Amino acid sequence: MSDVPSRALRDTLRDQLERPPSGCLDAETLAAWCDGTLNRNDRAIAESHVTTCARCQATLAAMAKTAPPASPRRWWQTATVRWLLPVAAVSSLAIVVWMNRPAERPAPFEFEPAATSALPAASETPPARERAEPKREERSAAKAAPTTAPVEPPLALEAPAPAAVAREEAPLPAQASAQAAPRADSFRTALSETVVILPEQRTADRSAAFAFRSSNQNVQWRIVAGVTVERSTDGGSTWQTQSTGATGRLTAGAAPSQTVCWLVGMGGVVLVSKDGRTWQRVEFPEAVDLVAIVAQSDSTATVTTADGREFSTTDGGKTWR
Amino acid sequence: MREDDLELARLCADGDERAWERFVREYRPILYRAADALDRTQGAREIADSLYAELYGIKTADGERQSLFRYYQGRSSLATWLRAVLAQRYVDRVRVERKTESLSDEERADNSVEPDPERTRYVVLVRQALGRAVAALAPRDRLRLGCYYVQELTLAETGRVMHESEATSSRSLARSRKAIRRDIERQLRDEARLNDDQIAECFASIADDPGPLDLKQVIYE
Numbered sequence: 001m002s003d004v005p006s007r008a009l010r011d012t013l014r015d016q017l018e019r020p021p022s023g024c025l026d027a028e029t030l031a032a033w034c035d036g037t038l039n040r041n042d043r044a045i046a047e048s049h050v051t052t053c054a055r056c057q058a059t060l061a062a063m064a065k066t067a068p069p070a071s072p073r074r075w076w077q078t079a080t081v082r083w084l085l086p087v088a089a090v091s092s093l094a095i096v097v098w099m100n101r102p103a104e105r106p107a108p109f110e111f112e113p114a115a116t117s118a119l120p121a122a123s124e125t126p127p128a129r130e131r132a133e134p135k136r137e138e139r140s141a142a143k144a145a146p147t148t149a150p151v152e153p154p155l156a157l158e159a160p161a162p163a164a165v166a167r168e169e170a171p172l173p174a175q176a177s178a179q180a181a182p183r184a185d186s187f188r189t190a191l192s193e194t195v196v197i198l199p200e201q202r203t204a205d206r207s208a209a210f211a212f213r214s215s216n217q218n219v220q221w222r223i224v225a226g227v228t229v230e231r232s233t234d235g236g237s238t239w240q241t242q243s244t245g246a247t248g249r250l251t252a253g254a255a256p257s258q259t260v261c262w263l264v265g266m267g268g269v270v271l272v273s274k275d276g277r278t279w280q281r282v283e284f285p286e287a288v289d290l291v292a293i294v295a296q297s298d299s300t301a302t303v304t305t306a307d308g309r310e311f312s313t314t315d316g317g318k319t320w321r
Numbered sequence: 322m323r324e325d326d327l328e329l330a331r332l333c334a335d336g337d338e339r340a341w342e343r344f345v346r347e348y349r350p351i352l353y354r355a356a357d358a359l360d361r362t363q364g365a366r367e368i369a370d371s372l373y374a375e376l377y378g379i380k381t382a383d384g385e386r387q388s389l390f391r392y393y394q395g396r397s398s399l400a401t402w403l404r405a406v407l408a409q410r411y412v413d414r415v416r417v418e419r420k421t422e423s424l425s426d427e428e429r430a431d432n433s434v435e436p437d438p439e440r441t442r443y444v445v446l447v448r449q450a451l452g453r454a455v456a457a458l459a460p461r462d463r464l465r466l467g468c469y470y471v472q473e474l475t476l477a478e479t480g481r482v483m484h485e486s487e488a489t490s491s492r493s494l495a496r497s498r499k500a501i502r503r504d505i506e507r508q509l510r511d512e513a514r515l516n517d518d519q520i521a522e523c524f525a526s527i528a529d530d531p532g533p534l535d536l537k538q539v540i541y542e
């Protein structure tokens with residue numbers, strides 16, 4: 001018997017998915033689904049929704065694709081062996097114990113004061129094998145004992161998506177420099193584009209989005225939360241996220257032109273963008289925390305370490321002195 | 322309840338710098354791995370990067386910072402929750418892009434007309450029957466079919482979504498397809514009053530029908 005054409009089946013399923021869903025699952029519920037922590041009732045509700053919701057189904061599919069690979073199962077971890085091994089071990093133990101059982105005979109009557117006994121009483125310290133193997137009844141009781149299921153909050157459908165992030169605008173370079181005045185004086189050079197963010201200031205200031213302008217007033221960069229790098233070409237009205245590939249925390253930046261920007265961060269991270277869009281990692285001789293940078297071009301820059309030392313390059317970071 | 326993860330999220334939302342440093346150190350690689358698995362062309366990484374701003378909480382409402390962490394309630398691991406948020410953002414972006422693409426597809430489809438009344442009738446009959454057969458399936462079976470055919474997951478990934486083994490997914494998919502086939506045949510026989518030859522022709526028609534969705538690629542399995 002020929003089967004239903006896959007393409008026709010897919011089209012039909014897709015058509016039925018496109019019907020507008022009533023309310024999507026929130027990330028918390030989707031994550032609980034993937035972790036298998038939804039209870040049966042919530043799971044049924046979620047399953048019913050996902051069956052007809054294109055967005056949630058696609059999200060679950062995306063999560064399935066991003067799931068960390070399961071550790072390969074060894075032969076002794078297969079379901080059959082997992083059951084067989086303990087059964088075989090208990091059976092073997094029972095046979096050995098039965099075969100080595102001493103012949104039952106009446107013990108000779110001896111009066112022995114407990115305090116002078118040289119041998120420990122058998123009841124006080126059972127043999128190691130006995131200690132290791134709990135009695136079958138105990139295991140059964142443990143299995144039969146009801147487990148207290150965690151009380152879960154009811155299934156949540158997604159709340160209305162929060163409005164677009166109304167990000168706090170970072171202080172202008174002049175303001176930032178004024179705030180950082182005590183230590184910035186030693187770092188500051190002739191360039192007005194440079195912004196120095198000191199560790200103390202980062203810790204105290206939780207707005208944590210600081211921007212620095214290029215020579216073109218409309219072109220700005222900013223570092224958000226020490227992690228995200230964004231660029232604006234309209235004077236800070238809108239921002240586009242840029243992927244730098246850096247994994248450490250970023251602490252300062254300088255933009256000598258509208259297409260060139262330098263960033264420094266913890267652990268000797270130095271990054272440079274020469275086209276205003278893509279970022280390259282620049283090798284730095286020490287894995288020290290860098291707290292400030294001034295740059296004149298895409299090849300010339302001076303960075304300052306957390307302990308106050310300065311390193312300069314005039315060849316785009318190939319060499320530092 | 323993931324108490325440790327919940328505590329970390331709460332501290333980050335409250336502005337604890339050490340907690341934030343720990344979060345970035347431990348979870349950034351996880352987020353990046355997930356982003357790379359979704360999209361190798363940096364598109365998902367940009368979404369991952371933009372998430373940090375919201376997680377850190379630079380948004381203010383009534384003078385207070387709001388962090389995305391406050392939506393995390395500990396019902397899953399923090400890593401899985403982050404993957405869920407990332408996946409939602411990524412899917413939303415892709416859906417917006419596809420809407421734009423599908424408009425141009427529809428425009429092209431309007432020009433392709435192939436009049437053949439009998440074949441068209443058969444195609445319509447099968448499509449209607451197929452729609453009813455799929456709608457009659459249990460939600461779980463429909464979801465499994467959707468994961469495999471619409472989302473194009475592998476059997477292993479489908480099994481991961483359904484919390485079942487790859488073999489079970491495979492068997493269940495085959496069983497669903499057979500059920501759909503039987504249901505279509507029943508509908509064509511009982512409701513459309515077609516005989517076996519006509520039913521066979523119906524299936525051949527839908528296999529050959531280019532339609533708006535290019536069914537030339539259809540392969541009988």
